[in-house]
Amino acid sequence: MSEYKATYLVVGGGIAGVTCVESLAILHPEESLIILTASSLIKNVSNVSFYAKTIVKFDVHDTEATSLHKIHPNLNIVYDSLKHLDTTNKVAVTESGIQINYNLVCICTGGIPRLISDSRKCKRILGIRDTESVQEFQEKLKNGRKMVIVGNGGIASEIVHATRGIQKIWVIRDDYISATFVDPGAAEFLQDTLKSNIEKNDSPVLRRHIFSEEDTLVSLNKNLKSAALGPDWYRKLENTRNETGEQELEIIYKVEVESVIEREDTEFPLDVKLSNGKTVQCDFVISATGVEPAVSFTWDIEPKFGKDGGLAVNELQQTSIKDVFAAGDVACASWEHAPHWFQLRLWTQARQMGSMAAKAMHSKITNEEVLQDFCFELFTHCTNLFGYRVVLLGKYNGQGLDQNYEILLRMTRGHEYIKFVLKDGRLQGAILIGETDLEEMCENLILDQIDLTLFGDDILNPDIDIDDYFD
Template sequence: MSHLNTVYLVVGGGIAGVTCVESLAILHPEESLVLITASSLVKNVSNVSFFAKTIVKFDVNETEASSLQKIHPNLRIVYDSLKQIDTKNKIAITDGGVEVRYNVICICTGGIPRLISDSSKSKRILGIRDTESVQEFQERLKHGRRMVIVGNGGIASEIVHATRGIQKIWVIRDDYISATFVDPGAAEFFQDSFKHTATEDGTNKNTILRRHVFTEEDTVVSLNKNLKSAALGPDWYRKLENIRNDHGEQELEIIYKVEVKSVLENDSEYPLRIELTNGKVIDCDFVISATGVEPTVNFTWDQEPQKGPDGGLSVNEFQETTVRDVFAAGDVAYAAWEHAPHWFQLRLWTQARNMAGMAAKAMHARITNQEVLQDFCFELFTHCTSLFGYRVVLLGKYNGQGLGNDYEILLRYTPRVEYIKFVLQNGRLQGAILIGETDLEEMCENLILDQIDLTPFGDDILNPDIDIDDYFD
C-alpha cells in the first residue's frame, strides 16, 4: 500500500473537483494538494463571460488531468476511485490501496444518472452524462432509425434539438416540454420554433421537423438508477450536430404525462420494445435515459455525515459537512443552510462551480485560520444555458418558486425571437426567464437584488417601445 501526505485532498474530476483544485492553486499555491480521479480525463471551465455580477456563461472542456499540474506544481494526482474515509484519523483509502493522509478534504463525486428501470438488462438503454456515453450515442445514431428519449431536462431537450435524420419519440412525465427549466409559455415558444424554417441569422437552422405528434396521458411510475460518472458541460450536444443518419426519417412525436413501464429485448424489426404507463407500446433501436441525477456517495465512512432528503451530503454555507474538515461541492452536496430569498439549489454545472469555489475558500481559511464569508453568488439563483438554439437565462424565482399564488406575471413574447417573463410580488421583481438576445440580464439582476418598487411603471416595464434600462442606470 502506497502512502501520501497532503494538506488539501479533493475527490472527483468533474466540474466541482477541478474548480476546487484550480481555486486552491490560486489561494495556496505553496501548499500540498492531492486530486483523486477515476478518469485521466477531467472537466475544466474556459471562456468565462459575465452578463452581470452573478450571471456567468462558460464552456466546459475535457482535458488530461496531468495538465492541472502546470497551474499547481505541488499537485499530485491519484488515478483511482475512493473506497473509504477514516475521518477521525483523516485518512482516505482508494480501491487500489493508496492511502492519503489529509488535513482537509472536499468530496466532489458528482451524481449518478437515474436510468429507467430494466436498464441493467439491455445495453441499448443509454444514460447521457459523460463523454464516453456521448460517443456511444454517436455510434448508435449513425445506424439508428428510431429512438425513445426519456426525460424533460436540459440533456433531453438538447438531444431532441441536435439530432438529425432519425425518428424521435420524446417521453415526458410533465404536460409541457423542458419543464425542468421553463414554464408552459416558454415551452410553447420553443415548440413554435420547431415548426418553422431557419431565421435569416441561422438561429434555428437545425430545428426543421417534418411531422409532429403531441399526445397526453395521466400516469406516473418511479424510475431508478445505475451509472457512475461526471457531468457534461453546457455545450456537450454540439458534438451531436454533425452526426446524422441521412437515410433516417426526420420525425418527432412527444408523449406527455407518461413514463416507461418496461423495456424488453425484441426479435422483430426493432431490437427494443418499450411499454409506457398508458399501455402504449413503442418499438425502437435504443433508448436515451435523461431523467436527472442522484448524489454519488459510493464509498464508506467511519462516521457518516448527515444527509439531505435527496441523499446528498448536507453542507453549511461554507460547504462543510456535519463532520469537521470534510467539505463537499457539486451534485453530491445538499445545500442545508438557510438560503437567501432569491436562491435555491438545482443540480447544475453553474452551481457545481460556485459551490466548489466556496469550498476552496473555506478550506484555505481553515488551514490559515482566517475568517471567510459566503460568496455573493449565493444571493441570487442564476443559470445561463442554451435550449433549442436560443440563449436561456433564468433568474431568481423564475417559476414563482415558494411564492404560492401571491404573485403576478408580465410577459413579452415575440415568436422565434424572444420570450421574456417577469415574476413580480408586491410590485417587486422576484424572478425572470429571458430567452433570446434580450440584453435585460443585468437590469433584471439589479431589480431582483435591490427589490426596487416597480409599481409606478406598471406594464410599461416590458414595453418594447420604452428603454426601461434608462431608468435604472
C-alpha cells in the same frame, strides 16, 4: 502499498473538484494538494463570460488531468476511486489500496444518472452523462433508425434539437417540454424551433397574468433535477445523415416508461411499454431523467444527509464531520437560503460550490474569517435550449411564493421570450430567452427589490427602453 500526504485532498475530477483545486492553487500555492480522480480526463472551464455580477456563461470541455500541473507544480494526481474515508485519522483509502493522509478533504464525487428501470439488463438503454456516454450515443446514431428519449431536462431537450435523420419519440411525464427549466409559455416558444412554419416579423405580444403557486401552469416540480452535462455538450454529436434537417419527432406527454423488453423477431429490437398502455418500438432508449448524489464509498462516521440523498453542507460547504467539505452534485445545500436562491444540480452551481469550498478550506488552515460568496444571493443559470440563449434568474417559476404573484410576459415568435415574476410590485424572478440584453437590469431589480408598481406593464413595453430608468 502506496501512501501520500497532503494538506488538501480533493476527490473528483468534475467541475466542482477541478474548480476547488484551481482555487486552492491560487489561494494557497505553497501547501501540498492531491486530487483523486477515477479518470485521466477532467472537466475544465473556459471562455468565461459575465453578463452581470452573478450571471456567468462558460464552456466545459475535457482535458488531461496533467494539465493541472501548470497551475500547481506541487500537485499530486492519484488516478483511482475512493473506497473508504477514515475521518477520525484523516486517511482516505482508494479501491487499489492507496492511502492518502490529509488535513482537509473536499468530496466532489458528483452524481450518477438516475436511469429508468430495466437499464441494468438492457445495453440498448443509454444514460447520457459524461464524454464516454456521448461517444456511445454517437455510435448508436450512426445506424439507428428510431430512438426513444426519456426525460424533460436540458439534456433531453438538446438531444431532440440537435439530432436529425432519425425518428424520435420524446416521452415526458409533464404536459409541456423542458419543464425542468421553463414554464408552458416558454416551452411553446421553444417548441416552435421544431417546426418549419415560424412566421417572421411578428409583433411583440404583451400579456399580464396572475397565478398562485398552486396553479399547475407555473408551479415547480421540486423533485426534478437537472442532469450534469455542461453547456453546449450536444455539439459533440455528429450525425452525418442530416441531409434534410427535418425533425421526425413525436412527443408523448404525461407518461412514464413502465418496462423495456428486447425482441428478436420484430422490426425494432426494443418494445417500450408506457404508463398509458401504449407500446412503442425503437432501436435504443436514451434515459435523461436526472442524477442522484454519488456517495458510493464507506465512512467510519456516518455524516448527515439532505432530503435528496446528498451530503448536507452549510454555507461554507462543510459537512457534519469535522474537516470534511463537499461541493457539486454530491452536496445538498442545507443552510438557510437567501430569498432568491435555491439548489439545482447544474454545472453553474457545481463551479460556485467548488470555489466556495476552496475559500473555506483555505480559511480553516490560515485561521482567517471567510463569508459566503455573493453568488449564493441569487439563483442564476445561463444555458442554451433549442438554439436560444436561456437565462434563468431568481424564482423564475414562482418557486416558494406562497401568496399570489403576477407574471408579465413579452414574446416575439422566433426572436425572444421574456417573463417577469413580480410580487407586491417587486421583481422576484425572470426567464430571458434570446438576445434580450436585460440580464443586468433584472439582476439589479431582483437584488435591490425596487418597487416597480408605478411602471405597470411598461416594464416590458417594447417601445420603451426600460434600461434608461435604472442606469
